Amino acid sequence: MANVDLNDGIVTIRHAKNNKDRLIPIAQSLTDRLRNYMESFHRFSEDTSIVFPGAEMGRMDQSTAYNHFRDYLIMADIPHTATGPRIHDFRHGLAVACLKKWSLAGIDLTNMLPYLSAYMGHSDFRATQYYLRLTADLYPHILSKLEAEFGYVIPEGGFFYEES
Secondary structure (H helix, E strand, O other), X not given: OOOEEOOOOEEEEOOXXXXXXXXXXXXXXXXXXXXXXXXXXXXXXXXXXXXXXXXXXXXOOHHHHHHHHHHHHHHOOOOOEOOEOOOOHXXXXXXXXXXXXXXXXXXXXXXXXXXXXXXXXXXXXXXXXXXXXXXXXXXXXXXXXXXXXXXXOOOOOOOOOXXX
């Protein structure tokens, strides 16, 4: 519970991807819901308590989280197949939504990629560039902006081979 700051709306994730700690800002609506949850469920809990505990108030394991996720999909009448949706898809969805929002607002994506990369916990830009390509495929207007901005990097043309 000590990792949830409801005053500033920030959750600290410890030992996340690449064993890094990350600060995650959360929307005011989620902060308000968490505050209500904490005041009712954790009224007498210690700061060391788990926010969303599993059995016997301990840490929830992955299979329990996955089973809850499956239950929520069933309640929402969303089909689940071997290819998804998966809990991890929320991460991909967030990255694509950010890139789309920035592109539609006319914000230079090259300036925003370092922020997205840090937020996602990527150690280099290659992983973040994956989302850029995915977003460009889904939203053609982003692709046209990228081509206008960076078209010189990979020029058009066919295969060219010179023998020496």
